[in-house]
Structures are given as structure tokens and as C-alpha cells.
Amino acid sequence: MVAEIIDGFAIAAELRRDIAARAAEMKEAYGVVPGLAVVLVGDDPASAVYVRNKLKATAECGLRSVEHVLPANTSEADLLDLVGKLNADPSVHGILVQLPLPKQIDADKVLGLIDPDKDVDGFHPVNAGRLSIGLPGFVPCTPRGSQILIDRVLPNLAGKHAVVIGRSNIVGKPMAQLLLQKNATVTIAHSKTADLPGLCRTADVLVAAVGRPLMVKGDWVKPGAVVIDVGINRIEVDGKGKLVGDVDFASVAEVAGHITPVPKGVGPMTIACLMLNTLDSAARRIAAES
Ligand code: NAD
Numbered sequence: 001m002v003a004e005i006i007d008g009f010a011i012a013a014e015l016r017r018d019i020a021a022r023a024a025e026m027k028e029a030y031g032v033v034p035g036l037a038v039v040l041v042g043d044d045p046a047s048a049v050y051v052r053n054k055l056k057a058t059a060e061c062g063l064r065s066v067e068h069v070l071p072a073n074t075s076e077a078d079l080l081d082l083v084g085k086l087n088a089d090p091s092v093h094g095i096l097v098q099l100p101l102p103k104q105i106d107a108d109k110v111l112g113l114i115d116p117d118k119d120v121d122g123f124h125p126v127n128a129g130r131l132s133i134g135l136p137g138f139v140p141c142t143p144r145g146s147q148i149l150i151d152r153v154l155p156n157l158a159g160k161h162a163v164v165i166g167r168s169n170i171v172g173k174p175m176a177q178l179l180l181q182k183n184a185t186v187t188i189a190h191s192k193t194a195d196l197p198g199l200c201r202t203a204d205v206l207v208a209a210v211g212r213p214l215m216v217k218g219d220w221v222k223p224g225a226v227v228i229d230v231g232i233n234r235i236e237v238d239g240k241g242k243l244v245g246d247v248d249f250a251s252v253a254e255v256a257g258h259i260t261p262v263p264k265g266v267g268p269m270t271i272a273c274l275m276l277n278t279l280d281s282a283a284r285r286i287a288a289e290s
Helices: 008-030 045-060 076-088 107-113 125-133 141-153 172-181 196-200 266-289
Strands: 035-041 064-070 094-097 161-165 185-189 205-208 226-229 233-237 240-244
Touching: 008 045, 008 141, 008 266, 035 045, 035 076, 035 266, 045 064, 045 266, 064 076, 076 094, 076 107, 094 107, 094 266, 125 172, 141 172, 141 226, 141 266, 161 172, 161 196, 172 185, 172 205, 185 196
Parallel strands: 035 064, 035 094, 161 185, 161 205, 205 226
Antiparallel strands: 233 240
16 A cells, blocks of 8 residues: 555544643633534434534533434424524524434525524535635535645645545535635536546545545546545445445555545544534634623
8 A cells, every 4th residue: 555544533533632622721711611502303313323423522522512302393493493592592602403304394494594603514605605705604514624634744735736526515615615725726526527537637636525435446546646535435345334435445545645544534524623613613702702
């Protein structure tokens, strides 16, 4: 193997320790404990696991979390009502509504009601706009975490070509904005892109956020490139479930300079950045009120 592994698990643990130290200082200086409200609607097992992990990380970082679990048949009006209450609650600095939501609920409407200054997921159109014009706001956790990993191994992106595969609002587009802010020349590729392997071969930084197991192969990658694998896909190997990314780790690690593994790459950074966004939210409120 040629590539160096970017240890997202260890870097996220370091970040959580730093957040815990800053949260303790905040409590000491201002008596404020950053609070995260997590709303889970329905009984999707994957969502329940994500929420559990988020709540665990909150406690580890010395933040406060309040979980709101609502039944699958919750009406849109009831959920909007809860979001309104959380918006008005001064002890809540971050509001996270776990997606997907049941069919009867319009997710855009719910996410659009979250106070942009408590939108620690960074999904509100106001925060997407702030990111695109370079104003301070909340950056979605997965791209924020991915950018921290890239900064570790390639801090200067001026003159570099970054290719992001995937144009979702929660990963691909904000990732591209962050890379652009870092002075990379950015291409966003997607399902209609022609000659994707050829394009990827021109990338100094390649971010895969597609949701297709093992799609990016070694011969798609420029020697020495930084490869960030956002994908989380469950596949069957020898009758057993296995988590893999969008990158074929075995072949790409023979070519790339740096690569994130799946699991223990981008995933832990996503959760750590949720904590970071919640801490930032509390710090901004303190600054605004003093
Ligand atoms: P999405 O389905 O919203 O978007 C996928 C994107 O991939 C689309 O823009 C689509 O155009 C593009 N695409 C699909 N097929 C393609 C192809 N054959 N060639 C090129 N582009 C193609 O997904 P998402 O929410 O952005 O998530 C992407 C992946 O990242 C998923 O595997 C998801 O589970 C994972 N994810 C991981 C984390 C994490 O914390 N690690 C967080 C969010 C998402």
C-alpha cells in the first residue's frame, strides 16, 4: 500500500477532547452549557443508531442534549409546533431533526422553520446562502469534517484541482463551497457527468459522496491524490454484512497519497462537527449578548 491513512477516528477523538475543554471553559466563565435538541420521528432503526451516537458524543463533550422521540404517525403540525418551541427555548443552542421524516411530513418545511442561528446541521437555506457568499453560519457537519481531514494533509489548496463526486445539498454542494473558499479549483461531478474516471484522474483532491459501493477504482485516481470517502454503504460479503465506502479502498490505496478508511474516516468527523457547531452556536450567542 502506498497511501497514508487519514485516521478520522483519532482526529475526531482529538476534536471532541478540544470541544470538551472549550465547553468546560464556557461553563466556568459564563455558566452556559451548550444544549442540543435532537428530534427523532418514527422508528427507523438506522436513524435510532445515528441519534444514539450523537447523544453519546454530546455527553462525552460535556454538552447537554435533550431527545424528543415522536411516534411515526406524528402530524406535520405537531412537529412544526415542537420546532417552534425549541426555537424559543434559550437553553437550546442547536436543533437537529433526524432525517428521513415520515411521508406525511414535508421535511423542507420543517427544516425551514428551524431558527437559522440554531441550525447546527447547516441545512437551512439561510445557512446554505451564507456559506455560498462567505458569511459566517453553520456548515453541514460532513463537509466540515471532511475539510478538517483535508486540511491535515494538504493545508494549501491554491492551484489544486478538487473533484467532488455528488451534488447533494448536505454533502456535495457544501463540500465544493468549502474547497472553493480554500482556493482550490473545484469541479462537481454527478450522475450525468461524462467520463467520470478521466475527470477524477485530474483531481489532486477527490471527494466521493455518491452512495455507490466501491465505485471509485485505483485507475480513477491521480498518483499522490488525497482521497476522501464519504460514502457509507452496507454490502454482503460471504453472507455477512459489511460497511464500505464509495471508494474501492484496496485498489485506490495503491495509488493515492492519502485516503480515509470506511468506517473510521469521515463518519466520526461528522458527529464531532455536530458538537463543534453546537459549541459555536453557544459561543456566538454569548458574543451577541455581551
Ligand atoms: P445523495 O443520494 O443525496 O446524493 C448522491 C449524489 O451522487 C447525487 O448528487 C448523484 O448525482 C450522484 N451520483 C449518483 N450516482 C452517480 C454515479 N454513478 N456517478 C456519479 N455521481 C453519481 O447522497 P448524499 O446524502 O450526498 O450521501 C452520499 C453518500 O455519503 C451516501 O453513501 C451516504 O450514506 C454517505 N453519507 C455519509 C456521511 C458520513 O457521515 N460519512 C454523511 C452523509 C452521507
